[in-house]
Amino acid sequence: MTDPDLLELADESPEALYALLEERGWGDGLPVVAPTPERVDAALAGAHADEVIAVLPPRGGAATRRAIAVNAVLAGCPPELTPVLVTAVRALGHQRLNLRGVNATTHPVAPLVIVHGDAVDDLGFNSGLGAFGPGNRANATLGRAVRLVLLHVAGARPGPGDASTQGQPSKYAYCTAESRSEWPPYHHSVGVEAPSAVTVHCGENPHNFHDMESGDIERILDKAASAMATFGVNNACISGGEWFIGLCPEHAATAHAAGWERGDVADYLFERARRPAGEFRRQFELLSWAGWMRDAPDDEMLPMTQEAANIRVFVTGGAGKHSCVIPSWGMTRSVTLPLAP
């Protein structure tokens, strides 16, 4: 377990690195930073390199601090992001997240990393305009590093280790940060009372919904509900699935001004995002439903998840009135952990 497995490379040119990656079946197809011992040591910052943070399926790779640091360097992460990446990998190892299933499924699921609290500003994450998009080193490289850990340590290469039929763009990098809002930070709502935290939610790409004209939160959330109430997502036939609702700050402010807390948003969507039981039955032969849903008559309106607590609300983005819903893969649960080195 302690063999650092150093490789000799002719030089540090992109061509030499590409050739090595291709020969070994490594990388995500984009240029990488050479993980020299000096850079990896900087990312480790004196931590015990052989400590195993998690064991990642399907390969059964030991995500040691060194392996995590190597992938952080490859992705271009500055060393100060290592604790965020280590915390995200710790979350990936949680049984409830079901990483084996996440990697094995034909669904396009990718782990979304959400950074909360003081770390957002302290480490330079973008929680504002374009928070899911390009242009910020912390968001881009942290998300990419998570994917490289999955490709290399977990062995989640398309084909032998990742069966996703089409994949999705967020399998390159999927990281955002929580905006400050009038509500307490998201991680406090799930019982993590730390200054900073990291959530990993294994889901689809964000599904946008917009409302540029409404002053009442119900009308805004009705659009979120309509984006949720589709039969095309795994959560439609798996009632235990979670939904992450990424409200933009302006939509969140409208909710707060009306006296709504996060839970009120979740309760409203639980009531409004519904389809008749009979329609579900016509669409699916296999329904992984809670018992109370199985007994419902065909004309009863059933929710898109079995309890309101499965609808998780956080705030991200900048000016404008676009928000999103992020359905899960279904057989996975999000994990929120305090940021820890």
Next chain:
Amino acid sequence: MFHDRLSAMTIRIHAPVGPLADDSPQLAPVAPALSGGRIGVLDNGKPNALVLLIRAAEGLAERIGGRVVAVTGKGPRGNAATTCTPQVLATLSKEVELVLTGSAD
């Protein structure tokens, strides 16, 4: 001299894969012969998988002169997204030489 200069240009980098965990899964050894073997079917829970798997198992049994002796699901609350229970694995290990299963749609 040239060789020395070339050597000086090389760099060392860490491999990104890391070690395997001590208890990482290993492939089972290949059975020496299937002739007359006992075959099991492990339903992965996907639609129509059981129909396909049983047909395939029966076809294989006919070709090798074997028997389909066990057809099982993954255990209580098992589904396509979960692994099967240790009990199911232990039973199949004891009762059959070959298991047909699947993980896709």
